[in-house]
Amino acid sequence: MIISYLKNIKAANKELTKKELFKDLLHRLYAGEKEIEKLIDAISAGSEYAIINIPRKDKRHKGSADTLYNRIIIEFENNLKVSFKHAKEQLAGYMLGQFNSGEGYNYTLIASDFINWKVVVPDVSQLDNLDNLNEHELILNEAADASFALTESNAEDFYYWIDRFLFKEEKQKASLKRIEAAFGYQSSTFIESYRQVSAVFDEAKKYGEVQVSYEQWRKFLSIAYVDTKAYAFYTDKKEEAYYLTAILNSTGPNERMKDFQSRGLFGARDVHKKILDIYYPKFEEANETHQQLALSQTAHEKASQYLKDNVPKQELSAIHLGRLRVELKNT
Secondary structure, eight states: OHHHHHHHHHHOOSHHHHHHHHHHHHHHHTTTOHHHHHHHHHHHHHTTEEEEEEEOSSSEEEEEESEEETTEEEEEOSOHHHHHHHHHHHHHHHHHHHIIIIIOSOOEEEEESSSEEEEEEEOGGGGGGGGGOOTTTOOEEEOTTTOEEOOGGGHHHHHHHHIIIIIOOSOOOOOHHHHHHHHSTTSHHHHHHHHHHHHHHHHHTTSHHHHHHHHHHHHHOOEEEEETTEEEEOOSOHHHHHHHHHHHTSHHHHHHTGGGOOEETTEEOOHHHHGGGSOOOOOOTTOHHHHHHTTHHHHHHHHHHHHHHSOOSSOOOHHHHHHHHHHHHHO
16 A cells, blocks of 8 residues: 555655645555544644744744644655755744744654655754744754665554654654654754753753852763763863873773773773773873873874775774774884
8 A cells, every 4th residue: 555655656746736645655554443533624624724923033923834833844745865954954944933833842743755755853052042033044864763764664653653743643663763762862852852941940040059050060070971872072272181081092901901901702891981990090181191192182183084094995894993993003
């Protein structure tokens, strides 16, 4: 059924024809399910839905979304390869129009040519400023993991994609990818929660004790846990960053951890854990030795230039990465 739909869509030339084919597919997939049929009718009723308060450079504007229902806004195009940018501009305007009308932000934004379904979300850097943006200023990024490109080989998956994003009826097995899509930084749940928490914090930080606590937190929280085998370090001193890089990439700490480093079938492991058990002094700007170690910046610059001049021709497997390291050391 879905493969037949795909062939018919490819043969159709007009957006209106494709829209009717899509609605027909939905009726066939969900025949007899009264609640779903009501939602399909809502999709039809939502076509050319009027939206006011769309912010543009010169004035507020009134526009019409192709489909707006159940807090989902869909912009249909005849060919997304040609008009994806235009679709994002339209979605930006519609979303801001709803936002400025007091509807808040809890929308799924989709651009589609009935084969490619691209889910887009506002850029995280702009979440605090949605109230002041015009439609041409709002950056929408594609949530690649949530988007779907229909082919003959994944036709069965299309049903579950439709169900998940348009109807949300079928229970799905939990997975890291689905949890990230539902609650990660590109999800509507995260975006709305971030905005609400930011609004509370902006009000609270006016009080002196909150501001002092926040600054102290920023100052002393230097290592943040990022993933099971990755850490991030934050500093406002470039020399300190290169100082630590020089230490962590040297042979000294590696040799000193051997006595208490765990081992597996293929030798020593868990370097990411044990490297933090090695003592090294806190960076001091006045310390000449520390400043000399900070000159590792030169090594970074040379390595970067080497990689630009000698772009790897194959994927960097463990063996190829090892060879590349030797080449860099010998330059």
